[in-house]
Amino acid sequence: YQGYMVDLLDLLADSVGFSYRLVPVYDGQYGLLKGDGGWNGMVGELLREEADIAAAPMFVTKRRKRVVAFSQSYRExxxxxxxxxxxxxxxxxxxxxxxxxxxxxxxxxxxxxxxxxxxxxxxxxxxxxxxxxxxxxxxxxxxxxxxxxxxxxxxxxxxxxxxxxxxxxxxxxxxxxxxxxxxxxxxxSEYFGLAARKGSRLVPKLNKGLAKLKDTDVLDKLYFKWWWQGDQCHDTLGKRTLTIRSGSRQLQRYRSLGQRVSVTSDCIVAVIFAMFCVALNY
Missing domain, CATH: 3.40.190.10 (Periplasmic binding protein-like II)
Known part of the structure; x- marks a missing residue:
């Protein structure tokens, strides 16, 4: 696997000290409440203890926060x-x-x-x-x-x-x-965050690592790596896009994206939402 989220997980693992393995989420979903009261997707796998961290471009919502814990946001x-x-x-x-x-x-x-x-x-x-x-x-x-x-x-x-x-x-x-x-x-006013089970000791570690990455502009650099350096349309789109989005606003966009993770003893199993693993290549 390669992509923004894999790089982010590697940086967090080095920063706060954990190992992990990546496992694709079974049904390809982030997590929605089902009619029977259960959850599908990454949230469901967290609740069933099949994963330890959901690392994905997953929105932090009130409904999800009732059942899982989120880290601080890694992207607005x-x-x-x-x-x-x-x-x-x-x-x-x-x-x-x-x-x-x-x-x-x-x-x-x-x-x-x-x-x-x-x-x-x-x-x-x-x-x-x-x-x-x-x-x-x-x-x-x-x-x-x-x-x-x-x-x-x-x-x-x-x-x-x-x-x-x-x-x-x-x-x-x-x-x-x-x-x-x-x-x-x-x-x-929406945010992406990493998710874990309620009461997980991983959340404070993730928050500590994310705060450090934000303070050192590493998240912005990752976004630049996976979105801008692979630009295939400089000649046809670059000028138009820059004109629309404008300078300072464009720089603020350098933060971003994701996967899902799970921990077994000292090894975190990261369950990847594949669409975002290889730079959103679906």
Missing amino acids: VSASIVMQTGSATALKVTSLRSLLRVDPKVTFGTPKNGAIARSLRKSNDSAVKAMFARMSANPELSFPADHEEGLKRVRRDPMYAYVLQDAIAEYWIRREPCDLMIVDEIEV
Whole structure:
């Protein structure tokens, strides 16, 4: 395995002293509450003591915090609006507000039950409210099953604007065929954290290691390594992306992403959410 999260786990292991092994999460899910009261995904494996740490781009939510313990955040998450680079509409706009004004035919989308949709639904921003109202009026097109389907719709339809986590968007706009662009960002006040069982002695260790990595800008350097150094689209997208995202704001984006981990005596079994293991290559 290789990727941002593997590097992060290696750094934490060296910093606070543990060993680990990586195991893919069985069902490929982060963790949702099921109808029978149980949990699937990484959260379920933590609760069943099949894993010791869930290390993934997993949102810290109130519902998850009731059953597992989270470390301090290792990434603050924003939402990015992605459109085709060849979209005449996208080239005319520099913000969500201008996108709403320029063309009422633009369809917006985001996964229906995800944390981004939840944040958009709760937003008090008038532009975000207007965007989510369009989504709710056209649910069949606006709520794809996952990011793969959402990005396929963007590539098929120049009038489709897809809203997803900034780190995923920033990765894909820098990968061939270089046909995607970010037109704006939305603050959503969501965070990624590492998870462990309630009462786990690992959480204070993880917090100590993460604090040290933040203070020394190591997380920013990791983000640069896995997102920017592999940029395949400098000539076609670089200038446009830099213009939209702007200098100081861009530098703040250098923090990020993930896997799942479990501990057996002194060995931590890290269960990886594979999509993010090899630099988000699904």
